[in-house]
Structures are given as C-alpha cells and as structure tokens.
Amino acid sequence: MGSSEAHALPHDDVIPVIIVGAGPVGLLLALRLAQSNIRSIVLEQETTLGTAPRAIGYYGPVHNVFKEAGIYDQVAAEGMASGGYVWRTLPTEDGKGTKTLGSILGLNIMSRPDSDGQYNICSYSIQLAQCRLAEIMLEEATKTGLTEIIWGHRVTGLSQDEKGVTVTAVSGQGEARNFRSLYLAGCDGGKSNVRKLLGISLAGHSWPERFIATDVLRTASVVADPPVHFTVDPRYWAVVTPLEHVKPDTRGMWRYSMAVPAYEEADDGSRTVLTDKQVLEPSYVDSLLLRQLDGPRPSDHTVVRKSLYKMHQLLASTMHRGRCFLAGDAAHINNPIGGLGLCTGLLDADALHQTLEIVRRTIDPESVFSRYSAERRRVFQNIIHPFSSANKTRLHSADPKDTAREDWYFQALRRGDAKELEQIHAPLYDGWRTNMWDLLGASVKDA
Template sequence: MAAIDTLRSDATSANDNHATVLIIGAGVVGCLTAIKLAQAGIDVQIVERLLETSEAPRACGYFGAVQGFLDELGLYTLIRDQGFMTRGLCWRGLPKDNDSKDGKRFGDIVAVQPLCAPDDTSFPVGSGLLNLTQGQLNKLFVHQALQTGRVRVNFGAEFVSILENSEENGVTVLARDVDTGVERQYRGKYCIGADGAHSNLRKALGLPFPGHQWPERLLATNVRVPNVEDPVWHTYYYMAEKYWGVATPLEEPVLGEKTLWRYAIAVPPEVTKADDELLSDEYILGIYESRLPGPRPLQAQIEARVLYRIHQRLAPTLRKGNCLLAGDAAHVCNPVGALGLNSGMLDADALAEALVMVLREGRSDKVLDVYSDERRKVFQFFVDPTSSQNKMRVHSHPPETAAQDDWYFRILANNPTKKQMLDLMKPYFETWRTNMRKAAGEL
C-alpha cells in the first residue's frame, strides 16, 4: 500500500471543488461511505481537518454484520490479510496471584460470549471477531477510496461553515487550509457529516446532541506485554466496581512473545488528577500492577495513550435539508461491547445505499428521511440500551455472584442451548444492520 503522504499529494492535486457528494471527515465512516458511493458510480469529495489519518487508540474489533457489509464491498479479505481473527470474548474477575511463581494470572472467567464454533479455524464471513486497529483500517479505506478514481480526499482542510443547503442548489461549504489559512468553497448535491462526536457540521446545522456523559474518564492505552498464558478468549472485560475495563489484542498473540494489547481502564469520578498526570507512565503502570496478568516486575511498554470522556448521545435527526449525519457525528455510546465504530460503519452502508437509490435510481429523496429514522431507531432500541447495559454489567456485579444474579451471565455461564445463543445474537444481525430497500418500500 502506498504511504499516506503520497495518497495525500495525489488526492489534493485536483483543482475541481465540486462532486455529487461532499463528506466532512476522512475517518473510517466517511471513507467507507465514499467507497460504496464510488462503486455505484457517484463522485465524492472528502474534506478532512487532519493532515493525515489518526493513530489514536480507538476501535479495533468488527462483528459479523459489519463483516458482511465489508465483504460485499470487496474489503473483507484485505482486512483479514492485515488483521487477525479471534473466537469471541469473555468477562473475568481481576488477575490473581500465581501460586507457583511471581506475577499474576488471568482472573477467573465469569461468562463467555462465543462468536463462532470453539474449534473454528477458517472463520467464514460473519463469524468470529475481525481485528484491526482503527488507524490501520482508516489508512486502508483511504487507499481504497482513492483507488476507485471517483474520490478526492482533501487533508488539512478544516470545515468552517455552510454557505448553502437547499434542495434546488445542493450544499456549498467553506473550508480553511490549516497551514495557509486560505479558504475554499466545496459544492455537492448532498453533504455528509462524518466528522466525529464534536462534529462541526452538526453544530453548523444547529442540531443539539442530547444525552448524557458517564462519570468515569476512560484511559485507553496500547501496551506491549509478554504472552505468558493462552487465554483462548482473548478479548475480555475485567469486572470491578472501580478501574473496570476492557482488554483486547492489537496483534495476534503468540505464546512466549511480546505483542501489542489495548487496555482501556475507567478512571473513577472521584479521582481529580489532571489529565497529564493520569497519562503519565507512573500512574498508568500503577494501575497495570493490579490489572495486567504476567510476570513481576511488570514488563509493559506503553506505545500510545489517550484519555477521553464517554457519552450516550443521539442527534434529533440525521437529515437537515441536503445535509446528513453518520457515525459519531450522529450518535455516540460508551465503548464496552464495541458498538460505536461498528454502528458507524453500518450507518455508512445504509446512507450510501439511500443516496444510490436517490441519485442513481431516481427514487424520492424521502428515502433519506427513512435513513434518518431507521438508524435513529437502531440506536434508540439496540445500540444505546445494549451498550449501556454492557457497561453496567462490568462494574455493577461482583464477579463472584454475577453468573447467578444477572440473566445474561446466567445464560452464558450455564451451557446455553443453540436456540438461546441464536436468540442472544439475533439483534446483532437482524436489527443492527438496516436493509434500506426494505425500509424504504415503494418510495
């Protein structure tokens, strides 16, 4: 794959500032939307504030419904080649002291959520968890978008304002070059805001972002540690009233070697330390002492760290005129359960399909209202309650009694039947992904 700097210079060499669809934000959601539109013959121009794709510790695992969408676009195999597969996830108590040697072992398993057969080694599309960091995925999608020949990506161009948003003339936006300050107009029939939770396009549309902020701050770290034990269920939630969290591999773990892992740790609200102190080696390694399995003294090399607030929020509409929202610009949830970026990727699927129906097939633009309604329903009835309860389960149940107290853990911990497992996973396949053609009906 070409370096991102090369892609940037190629993408910004064109002088034309018009495309059928404008996208604000060249992250995963924006690029994925662009790829699907381009494959349908629709020209796209992306405006991105950053000078290159972000490497901040964010999402890294993709579920079955998303895998199906990626496969339809011809992207699944590319991601498999760069990433790796795991079989599912589990909930654990905190690490325990090793009886036979110094250090700590993995905490006891409370419950397991398999995503494929325990002995599966082939992982057909839709099974298992597909793993690749969001940064790596973003670079791949930028490259694939540019390869279509119908997508231009303007890095270092910061959205400033909406100059026009009308059915007759489409959308014109103003963006500023972050290096030179020079302003430039971009025009399109439609404009998509895929510029994240702090979306400037959403703000320019005058749309509020109602919801709530969770009291904890989340400290996400990428750390290289030795693999001294094969956990089988590599992605796991460690249950605790405070400093609960999520651990997942960022490289395929190899027993006896050091590989990169993501540890996301919740900092309790009563901790009033400044951000720079929470991001210090001293503070992070202090938390690791009780949260990471492995030998002592601790062998942990921190390679990236970020501290952020977590929210549950949903815009009141995902369409205003010819502007539309997708991904974190439209809705955000806490990361326990990996419903955030996965939901945004499924927004990209539904929104691109809606625009194809309108732009290529002459369908009524009311299809775009259906997109807004259907994806908001998915958040309200699936993503929001599921992610909220995922979070509550991690810190509201003592791990010693969770399998008896909570109905979900009780099913998973007691040899669930095939029907029980299918019932638990049904919303992840039948509710999460929107069939726009079915939803739009005869419009």
C-alpha cells in the first residue's frame, strides 16, 4: 500500500468512498461518513429500498451509534419498546374456541420504563421494521448533500491499484459505467458480489430448517409485557413481535417469523421436503400461523408480506483487501434468532467509519485496515456466532418443559441474580462495538 498521502481524504476529483448496497449497513456508513464531511456514492442494484420482512430488533450499543448518527430519537419514537423477552410454549386451546398465549418458560427483563414510560438508552430493544430504519437513514444521509445514491446499478467488476479502486456497475438497461474512488465498501448483503470479486471466501455451515418471516395485520386481545416472545418447540419454534405501537383489541402490524420444519412426516413415517413454492402457498403459511396466533377462531389475521429464508452461520476469511472492505451480511451471516445480524452489521459500519476517519491521520494505513478486519471478525467469531447459535438451538433442541428446567440460561433467568445475568450478557454488551480510536491509540491522532 502507498504512502499516507495516497490515503488523504477528502479528495477533489476522485470520489472518496464508493459503497456498494443501499441496505441499512451501507446507508449508515454513508450517513456517518457524510457527518465527518466525507463524500460517498452508494451504488444500489434495485431501484428502491428493499421492503422484505427482515430485521426488527435493535439493542445494546447500537442505540449509541443511532444517537451519534442523530437518528436515535426518531427510531425510538417510531419503534415499539420492549424491555425484555419471554420464551413461551405454543398457544393452547382454552376449550371455548380461543387460543391463549403459551405458558411462560423463561423471562428476561432487561429494564423497566420510567414514570413517563421512557426507557434508558441501551437498556431495552427498539422494535422497528428494517425497511423503515433504512428509510430514516436514507433521508438523513441525503439531507447532508454529501451522499449520492445511484439506483438501479449492479456492481459487476472491480480492480484496485496503489491509488484507488475502479468499479464497474451495469444499469437496468445494460449500460456499463465505471466509477473511481479511493476506497470501496462492500455492503451488498449475504450474496455479496464485492466479496466474490475480491476472491474472499466464506466458511461455516447452513442450518437444515428454513425460516419464514410474515408481516401480519391482526387484532390481539392481549398485548403482553414484554410484547416480544419466542415460541419454544422442537418443530414449530418462532419469534413473535409487534412492528408498531400495538394496543389490545386494535388492529395492528405484527411480525411472525417461524421455522419451516426440515421435513414433513406422514403417518407411515415417510418424510417429504416441501419446495420453497409449496412453503409459500397461502394455505401452508396459514397452517404455520394458526399454530402461533393466540385469540379467537376464526382468526382475523391478514398476511401483508412474507419471505422465506435459509439460515447460516458464515464468516468471511477477511473483511479487508487492499482498499476494499466488507461490512454487514457481506462479511458474516448468522441465524436471525436474537436479532444479532443487522445490529452487528451496523456496528461494522460504525467501526469502518472510524477506520476511514483514522486513516486520514495515520502513516500506516494498512495496519489500521487490517485491525478493522481483525476486530470485527473476532467479534463475530467469539461473540455473535456462539450467542446466535445458542439462541436458536435453545428454541428447538428438546421438549419445551425439559428445556425450561434443564437449560443453563433458563436456570440463570429463574435465579434472577442480577450480577450473574450481567456476566452472561457482558460479552455482547461490552464487546460488540469496536472503538477503533481506543484500539489504535493516541499515536494515530497525533500522526
């Protein structure tokens, strides 16, 4: 890599940073760079923001990142607050044609609101659809005048040299355009073309079940506190959460994200694997939903959106090569239980923003870049991968009553020893965010 001069930012005739992907990770990076007076261009293959049902829960140090980006108040006001999580059995019949919420197997109260109903920042989870979060970031980034989004351009090629990166993007009409920048951030999701073009591999494993996320309008007769629950069941495990400020007996938007069992078993014991098309049939989606929905029958629910996903635990072999970086799902993928995927990606964007700020003042850019990759990969490998794997397997590894009694985490929740619970959650809360300035020391600031 060249001298510190070659890494000076901003630069008049070359775009400082090209970001590939206008998902929430790319948009947060664009916003934070703009707030540091660093221009960027975001190349997005689609013509609008994605609306598929995906992330919903944001917590821990992500709140501080929202605050520093100036969007915390809006995100918190629009989202539904959850001061904790509940683990339940499947809903049960009450014998009068109504299903009641399943019995509680575990309860984690993270915090309580103050007398005005407000939670302390970082002490609770904000439940807001990822597509709305991305809209808020897009609005804020666009306002700065330092972020340009080029819609409908798919990145298909890149090359880099001592002084910068050349990116080729193809429009919907098939027209290829070249862009030149000092740096490139691949925030282009799990199937990242940037990662492939850089020759970076992913290693890990895929889970046997699929997962279907549905956004459902329904009238809930009960809105429990906390309102988010996990259904524990060997086959029909799920995550249920409101997507807005829902009230009892009022129609509101909920997210039901449900396991699609790895196979269906007939009475004679024969097993079949449903195709994706069969799983997405309204009748099959309803059969899953009716197991999870509490309330009277017939249920008044309407499925507004649905998306089917595979689940993986995968990590890129590096998040940096030359002048190119990976962040978010482009770099690592985990199963969605416990809401760790996007939160980790947003914290990557935060660390990469710091990295690109620091590089303006250092004489050794390569070591700064390689530290970004090392630290964020370490966070995934040592914290996010094991936490998310345990979050998932806890939902389906045994009979729910046995899990409630025998699982170490449920036992700790029952003991309710605040110090013990703090220690259990500490790796996540204390180690999730990377402070590049602290890691690289005062020498960088003074260089």
